Amino acid sequence: MLRTLDISASGLVAQRLRMDTIAGNIAHSHTTMNEQGEPSPFQRRLVVLEAAANRHGRGTGVQASVEVDTQSLPRRIHDPGHPHADKQGYVSYPNINVITEFVNAVEATRAYEANLSTMRVTRDMIDSTFRLLG
Amino acid sequence: MLQPLLNSTTTPLLKQVARFAERRQEVLAGNIANIDTPGYRMRDLPVAEFQQALAAAVARQRSRPISPGEAPLTLHSPGSPGTPMNLVDELFPDSLFQASEPRSQPGITFQDANNRSVESQFLQMTQNQLLQQFAAEVLRQQYDQLQMAISERP
Numbered sequence: 001m002l003r004t005l006d007i008s009a010s011g012l013v014a015q016r017l018r019m020d021t022i023a024g025n026i027a028h029s030h031t032t033m034n035e036q037g038e039p040s041p042f043q044r045r046l047v048v049l050e051a052a053a054n055r056h057g058r059g060t061g062v063q064a065s066v067e068v069d070t071q072s073l074p075r076r077i078h079d080p081g082h083p084h085a086d087k088q089g090y091v092s093y094p095n096i097n098v099i100t101e102f103v104n105a106v107e108a109t110r111a112y113e114a115n116l117s118t119m120r121v122t123r124d125m126i127d128s129t130f131r132l133l134g
Numbered sequence: 135m136l137q138p139l140l141n142s143t144t145t146p147l148l149k150q151v152a153r154f155a156e157r158r159q160e161v162l163a164g165n166i167a168n169i170d171t172p173g174y175r176m177r178d179l180p181v182a183e184f185q186q187a188l189a190a191a192v193a194r195q196r197s198r199p200i201s202p203g204e205a206p207l208t209l210h211s212p213g214s215p216g217t218p219m220n221l222v223d224e225l226f227p228d229s230l231f232q233a234s235e236p237r238s239q240p241g242i243t244f245q246d247a248n249n250r251s252v253e254s255q256f257l258q259m260t261q262n263q264l265l266q267q268f269a270a271e272v273l274r275q276q277y278d279q280l281q282m283a284i285s286e287r288p
Binding site for chain 2: 003007008010011015018050051057058059062107108114117119121125128129131132
């Protein structure tokens with residue numbers, strides 16, 4: 001029974017990581033300089049979920065890892081007065097769609113709540129088992 | 135030592151029901167944790183097979199009732215052959231507690247090859263929880279009655 005709580009906890013961790021990543025993406029939706037001070041757009045982060053390796057026939061948790069999206073091209077906007085503009089006068093902005101991020105945030109929130117509800121059910125079941133002890 | 139007392143009536147069956155429900159909860163929790171995992175297929179325990187095994191076990195208990203009064207209180211070591219516990223437990227093989235992906239999946243498969251259905255998962259989880267609480271509560275009452283008989287106090 002306590003393993004069941006671990007599984008739900010892995011779901012909570014994964015969804016929280018998604019929310020953190022989404023918050024970072026939105027915060028950096030207009031960042032045009034990297035940590036080294038070079039004009040380079042922020043690369044969008046995404047969370048990759050996979051079912052945790054497990055003994056066959058049991059419930060399985062989830063594993064989450066953060067990956068950098070290197071495929072999407074930056075949005076190029078003509079703004080010659082911008083300090084990070086290139087020779088042609090274009091500024092490269094991160095390819096972050098705030099609406100997509102918000103939709104993902106709603107999904108992550110709901111999935112987080114679903115895992116919480118599962119934990120509550122499991123806790124009630126553990127309670128009723130422990131009451132057998134009197 | 136008290137095998138005839140503890141294994142009479144429905145006690146061993148309720149034990150199996152509670153065990154099944156707790157294992158199933160683990161599988162359902164795994165489904166919820168993987169609700170956004172691409173390619174994950176919802177898993178479940180073989181519920182219909184378990185119900186059949188339960189029905190068979192109930193029928194067997196009925197055909198040869200062992201009431202605590204009839205059976206002599208002998209010094210059985212737990213698990214020795216011939217005790218009622220073994221007769222019931224052998225009807226519940228480990229394969230009943232192994233999760234698998236059901237062949238006929240009722241839900242829709244999404245673009246990420248996951249066939250999530252939060253509603254059906256929570257419905258099954260609620261039913262499962264009620265089953266487990268029922269088994270635990272009846273078990274508790276049976277133990278209370280035993281306790282009452284032993285202590286001769288209500």
